[in-house]
Every structure is written in structure tokens, then in C-alpha cells.
Amino acid sequence: MTLTVEKTDVKKQAILAKKASKTLSMLTTEQKNKALHILADHLETNYGSILEQNEKDLDRGREKGFEAAFMDRLSLSKERVEDFANGLRQVADLEDPTGKVVSDWALENQLQVQKVTVPLGVIGMIYEARPNVTVDATGLALKSGNAIILKGGSNAITSNKAIVDVMHEALEKTDIPKDAVQFINTTDREATSELFTMKEHIDVLIPRGGGALINAVVNNATVPVLETGVGNCHIYIDKEAELEKALNIIINAKTDRPAVCNAAETVILHEKWFDEHKDAFVEKLKEHHVSIHGDEKVVEVIKDAKLAGEEDWANEYLSLDIAVKVVSSLNEAVDHIEQYGTKHSEAIVTENNETAKKFMMLVDAAALYHNASTRFTDGGALGFGAEIGISTQKLHARGPMGLPALTTVKYMMHGTGQIR
């Protein structure tokens, strides 16, 4: 491919985005919502040109022999473009996260203090192949008053460019400056790393994709990062867990959508429960075609189970495989999760509320579950309306991030000449 931008162009684009973010930050909620509806309508009207360009990505994908699941995620249709448009309309319906007075008070000298939410400024979105992120992230950024710089995966670059072209046309008819949406039209990795260090022009980087992408951003960026998504999630089955409940939760968390970050990867069984229920456990997993990778105690008694090693404990399978560990205490389970967990979603199944409480206090993760599947860690499932990603970091935002994660605050002080 010969698509490139000059190295300095990325900087120019970032400067334009910053400038546009100032205008955008002054718009009313109504102006932003109207713009989102215009974007949605224009995407629907122009689905043809998007599909035409999408064919080029699909052709390249076929040439490269990508697997069916990947091609499916890459492939657009009239219906998918309509889904994008409806997503934008839903974002328009959400509450504006900016301009909210978090708290206000007056000092003794009558200085009025207001703590108010404001946009972050410019968001750098670095993501892999799915073209839907191009629309979703743009919608969330604009609604929260932020400019956005989009750097998508190279395999979807032609589709992403077509989508952005249509959005740019639509922006001409709105109060939002076109420059508020910047697309890095290159497959050059250097352009991405240039984004990592533009602290003056970019306020936050959000990586969305696999662990390698996320780690590259986290380890190399000096721009602040909102870290999203690797989920090596565990389910701990306590000695006081009900059989049916435990099995249903394990099967749901493992098999409902194995490739997503809130799927379970390891189940930790209390030895008493294991001794009593191992046959039912194995039968249920077999029934759902789940392969077991077990520790020594497990492989001793379960035929067909493979011996699990460091790799199994440390990584996401994202498939119908599960690691199984037997422990003799809650603390042993907690220590294992401390060592291998990614602070995403962790569950305990038990009828003992005290045990559950201890687990949920001691385990360090964004979401802790007592007697429920880990699959609910999701902006949609929790009713956030939209999600920019699931934060596995502790600062700023933790867990599913909706629009408020794209804001910061200003202290606004109104005086009549107060001095100290």
C-alpha cells in the first residue's frame, strides 16, 4: 500500500484538533446533538460509498487469507451502517457529561467556588480492525465536547477513511468544526508512535484492541493513557457454593462469548467442593465442549484434562478452554488472582456472605461478583448507554467507561477582588 502521511502531518493534525476542541467545548448540548443526528443521517444516505471502499479492505483481507471471524468483523453492510447511525442517535439521547456542577460553595470571604465538568480536550484513539469503533468513538468524543484523532488498524484503513470522509461532509452542515475529527491515513507505525508523545496537543490516549497494542501504548506513551481491556477473569467456587448456581455461572462466563474480555479464563475450586462435585463439573463442561487445563490435583482425577502451566494461568484463552485450579482456602484463591489477574472482573460463588465479603474486599479488580457471571462488566449491560472501553486501571476511571470518563473538572472561582 502507498497510503502515507508525512511525519509532520500528524503533528499538524493534532494542532488542528486542539484548536477545534476549543470551539467544540463552547457549543451547547443542543448544537452537539443536532450534529450527531446530521452525522447519523448522512452515514445512512451514503452507505453506498462506504461499502464500495469496504470491498477493497475485504479484497486485501481475502488475499492475506484472514480467518472467517476476522473477515466478519471487517465486513460492512447496509444494516451495519444503519447500526452505526443508530448508535450515534443513542449517544445524542444520553445526558451531556460536561457543564455539570460537581460541587459549589463559598469561602468565608465570599469567593464563590464551583467545581464543573469540562471536556478533556483532544482524545487519541488507537484501535484495531473493527470499523465500528471509528463511528462509536467519534460520537462519544463529540458528545462530550472533545476532538478526536483516529488511528485505526491497517486492515480496515480504506473503510475507516470512507467513514471519516462521510462524517467530514456531514460536519460541514453542523456547528462542530470538521477539524474536530482527524483521521491518521497511514499504515506507518511511526505515525502511531508520534501520537504517544504529543503531550501539548493530545490530552489522553485510549488504546482498544489486543494485549500487544495496549502494552505498546502503556509502555511508550508520555501522553496519559486510559488503559482498556485485557481480562484474565477468574471464578472462585467456594466450599459453600451451590452446585447448580456454580455450574451455570461457570458455563455462562466461559461459553456465552469466549472471545470477549469479561469471559472467564480460570476457575478456582475449593478442594471440598471439587471432591464432592467433580463428576458433575466435568460432565457439564464436556456438554458445552469446554477443554480443561488443570493443576496436578485436577489432572490426577480428570482424564482428558491437560496439565496447566504458567502460560495457562497467565493468559486469556479467548476460546472454549478453561484453566482449573484446586485450592484449600479462600486466601490461596485470592493470592492466585493477585498473581495472575488483570484487575478486570472476578467472581465468587458461595452461600456464605461473610466469605463473599472478604473475597470482594481483598481481590483488587474493577468488578467483583458474588453469585453472578462476570459477563455483566459491560457498559451496555450496566445501563451506561455507551462505552468507550473497559478500564483496568485504578486512576481516573475504573471498569466500563461511559461519557463521564471523557471529562475532567475545572475549579471556577468568582470573586469581587478577594485576596489572601
Added chain:
Amino acid sequence: MTLTVEKTDVKKQAILAKKASKTLSMLTTEQKNKALHILADHLETNYGSILEQNEKDLDRGREKGFEAAFMDRLSLSKERVEDFANGLRQVADLEDPTGKVVSDWALENQLQVQKVTVPLGVIGMIYEARPNVTVDATGLALKSGNAIILKGGSNAITSNKAIVDVMHEALEKTDIPKDAVQFINTTDREATSELFTMKEHIDVLIPRGGGALINAVVNNATVPVLETGVGNCHIYIDKEAELEKALNIIINAKTDRPAVCNAAETVILHEKWFDEHKDAFVEKLKEHHVSIHGDEKVVEVIKDAKLAGEEDWANEYLSLDIAVKVVSSLNEAVDHIEQYGTKHSEAIVTENNETAKKFMMLVDAAALYHNASTRFTDGGALGFGAEIGISTQKLHARGPMGLPALTTVKYMMHGTGQIR
């Protein structure tokens, strides 16, 4: 000096801190408050041993010929130790920032969702010479349920060690594990940089000190950082500013405490105001012994003013010097602040509320002032009770950071077997 710790000791200390943080996170508010009072009492009782060790730092400081202001900050007395103790008692009186239910709701399937504040875990505090930070930061960390690793400046290392020794003795009499307070007893810079990358054991680094220290941490740490304090603050005097109000605010922001981060460093004058009031302006600054470094328009008409260069616009003076720039519009003022400001505190003086609003929306800083001195950007002045630093970043916490900045959240989900 021969004080050193083995390189691996720092890691051991971090692991001990992490372990202690788990115990600490389970304590009640009463247990933590009781401990803080025991710490306070023990510091007061043992002031003698602290002063004895402080003498050694002072001796070294005299040998090195440090200036008087520095020696004053380093120097302890019975009264200062009593102040430390009273600071701890005040922290005990503050509301516990953990265990607060930020929001709770139920999904349609009756899964109960609670978003609850919890401690961050382990805080790495990297600071320069003032020994009071050793006590203040420890008090704030423990109250918020966090373990702390203290790495103070080498010039106060003997005093800091003595303070920590006394606090360790006191912790033996409390429910807080002694390991929750770790002191890096070395002047070796490598020990500091080791802290930068211990992501598994340290949850956040907080640098407090000069720009060089803060930049070293921000640019080299992979552990998340709460960036504090460089304040290159501006006061913009609009054409519609009242003379008296403007001069009082300038003088207060510049001269009340020139060395602190919320002091003003540059004043930007609208040309109309400058033309009309330059004599009164110059007279007032002279009266308060403030030296003017001005742009070309300023040096043309004010004798004694030095010509300001890039250095003057870009840096904090932290002295009775001020940079003065004349502009022809609000936008020119905003652009100057965008270029040189450090996103700390920025003020406008004007009788025009629309102009003030525009300034406060467009300028990107933690605190924006309309007709008041920048000196109020301070946890104490704003009534936060205590302050761990002033954040100049946009993520997590912005402006003066009290106890809530030392917490994160967990989503706690209680179910009865819910699956998706």
C-alpha cells in the same frame, strides 16, 4: 554518606507494603483514627530523638553552605513536631474517603450493582527536603487505607528516618501493620528509579518538589503518576478591569508568598488598560519591590523594565520578579497562556462577565479566577482539610487533592445466580 539499601531491598519493601495494604484496607475508620492519634502522641513524646537526628542533617547542610530559606525548611523544633502531630489529629477528624457508595442500582434481572470507593493500595511518595511531608503524606495515606513508600530528599534523610522510626514504634501499638509505612533509607538515585517501574507492587507515584523531580518521574515512570505542582500562573487584566481591584490582585498573587506554586509569574495587560493605568501600575509594583520583565511595548515606556525573553514567559520566577505582556485582545491573552501556562491557576480581572466567562471556558487550567487572586488554589484555603498536592493533570484528580484523590472505585455486584 554510607547509608544504602540493597537494590533488591526496595522490591522487598514494595512487596511488604502491598501485603500490609490488604490488612489496612479491611480496618474500620475507628481503627485508623485511633492509630493516627497514637502516632501523633508518640511523635510528641519522642520529639527529642527526632531533633537529635535533625541536627545531623543541619550540620551537613551548613557544611554544604545551603541558603537560609532552605535551612529553615529543614530545621525542626519541638513546636514543629507538635504541628506534625496536630496535622495527624486533623486528618483523623476528616471524613473517611473509602467505603462510600458512589451509586447503586439494580439491573432488570435483580443483580445489585454498587460502585464503592476503595483505597488505591500502595502509594509511592517521592519528595524533596521538607521533613513535614514524611508525616503529612503518611497520615493521608493511612487514613485513606493505603500503604505508603516514602522516598524523601537526601538532605533530610536522617530526620526523615528518625520520624519514620518513631512512627514505626507507634504503629506496633495500633491495628495498622508496621509494614504499611516503608522508608527508602538511601541517597542512591537508582532506588528511586526502581520505584518507577514496579507496577505490580505500587499503584501510584506522587512526586512533590521542583520541576526537575516531577519531570523525571512523569517521563520515566510506568507506574501511574499523580503529577503535582509547577505553577506558571498568569493574571490577565482586561480593558474593563477596575484599577484598584487589578492592582490589589496582582500584588497579592505576586508578593504574598512568591515561592509557592499558586503565585503569579506573568501579568498580561490589555493595551487600553496599559495605556490608561501604566503609571499607577508601575508605582504599585515598585512600592512592593517587584521587578518588571516586559515585552517590547512595556520596555519602551517603563524605564528600569528589563526586556523579557522566552525564559521569562516559560518559567516560574518564584521571586519578586514578574513578566509583563501587553496584548490587543482576549484571544491573544488566551493564546499566550495556552503556549506558556502549566494548567495550574489562571486569573482574569474584568467587570465584563461575558469576557470573564469566555476566558474561563477557553483557558485550560485546574483553577480559573474571575476577580480574585490565584493564591486560593490550595487545599487548606478551599477547606479540604488536608492536601497531598496540587494536580496539574487532567485525569483522576485536578487541582488541590484531598483524601478522595487517594481512592479508586470497585463495582461490587451481588447476585443470586444471574447469568447473561
